[in-house]
Amino acid sequence: MTHNARLSLRVSMLVAGVFALAGGWAQRWMSDDGLIVLRTVRNILAGHGPVFNAGERVEANTSTLWQYLIALVGWITGARLESVALWLSLLLTAAACVLATWAAGRYWGQTVLPFGVIIYLALPPARDFATSGLEWGLSLFWFGLWWALLVRWAQPPRTHAPAPVGYWLAVWSGLSWLVRPELALYGGVTGLLLLAATPRAWWKILLVALPIPAAYQVFRMGYYGLVTPHTAVAKSASDSAWGEGMAYLWDFAGTYALWLIAAAALAVGAIAARTRAARTGARAITAEAVLPRDEVSRGTAIVALALGCGFLHVLYVLRVGGDFMHGRMLLLPLFALLLPVMAVPLTKRITAVCLAVFVWATVVVARGHAFEPLPPDSKAQLGVVDERGFWVWATTGQLGSRGRAPLYAEDFLSWRLMSNYHEAIAQAQRSGAAQIHLVQVAADPAAPGAYEWLPRPRTPEASDLNVQPLTLYLVNLGMTSMNAGLDVRVLDTVGLATPLAARMPRLPDARIGHDKLLPPEWQIADTGVDVAALPEPADRIKIMQARAALRTPEIRELLATSREPLSWSRFISNIKFSLTAGRHLSLDDDPAAYLDESTLSRINAGEDVGLVGPRVAWPRDL
Structure with missing residues (x-):
């Protein structure tokens, strides 16, 4: 690269880093889903293991590495976990943008200006999820370093290189699965490319790429009893919802006219590719060298890899129905698709397109979303x-x-659903209650104090269910869990941390990501609540049916995978479960479907038969 090219690249990297830091900081926040991650981190630091509730081995987070990274930095610094997550995500986002811009500039090898990185950072969701407590910053960083390693791998070999870059690329590709499961697409295809390019070293590539993800996969199957994170089960990631996915795409792309920007990016990429091919060919003739032919083929291959995987990633998002958060699930494939044009050559035609895109970016940033x-009285969801x-x-x-x-967990206490939350927990723990539940106490749901948490007393009868600590359910799992002690069992109704809910049938026409529902009778049944003390509106028969259904073999084994104290026998049983019933088990929301006529008759006569039987709850060390 010439002096001017290096200078332009440094300026482009500076613009990318400053814009990422400034934009992310201006939109800094903590999401409820981000607090879900931090609850697991709290349990890790407290010595309870990577679990959401102590004594229940449920992997409630999609990103394995993100929770451990927060735990490591939190342990070293002693800082508030919300602040650790915010700064880690923001700095990783900025580093990702700088790395991706640098790699694109190195790929083109001439004077450049920032382009794709401006498109990405102009989008409000991109700046929102530069923080939020979720793993988007880490995911972007994985993409940035992946692209930088690919560009270095595509260049002619240098004898002074300390180690073959292909092996580092293999290691980084192997970690993709632990950043987010869908990134395995990028890592896996990269592995195939490396094997095809260096067939004689296939065993070395596999030796460095597979041990870490393979070891964790065995751990996940034995510890949690699942092949995938529990979130994939809760959200039925193997199902198809193309209609919702297309609506989700238009909600994102249509809002910002991204179809027009995509056309501009394709045009700029095509012009830049022709310019690069001409320059590389001229260099080959001048140097009378053979190496550039391999450089051209590898350069084309890595661009095809980024674009092909990015396109397939978009299709995957559409297939699963998108998401309930505006733009979130499309940010990562968009970043991947923009990698080759994060910085682009400075030519007259490209500069004209870039200026038009910069005007668009200014308008989008100014408008926001x-x-x-x-x-308040709307029945729509x-x-x-x-x-x-x-x-x-x-x-x-x-x-x-x-x-x-x-920004912090306590900031969520001002929401109307969190009225008297701390007071209710303290009162329930003093009285030994089994559960607190949320009720609407005012006609106007928007009025202050419209909702209140009330305790449910514990049964006086002997039952293993009485070892369950104070329990509560709410769909908003983050704010409830981070505003409660680790001695409180916090569960959700859609299945992120609740195996019973995750196996319920999907609700038609429900909100994506929230289309499972654990009925109230199942919520109460899996606690030590005294059914006889419940007020009249409660369906006591259904609750006792659900409590008896917990003891049936199918459901009992599901609960044992996460609750039975871990031993080698349970570890092996969990691996077997993960490969068999754990892959497809779906529960009936009607508990009567699991019971015979004799049991149903006893329940109809008022006998709570599910209080005793094969163990479904174990004491926990809190």
């Missing part, structure tokens, strides 16, 4: 929403993407 709340905008509104009442967003 507003959240429109549903009326939220669809795809601006998640940050929602939590700004929910916790402060403000509208607009630039409102003050929650």
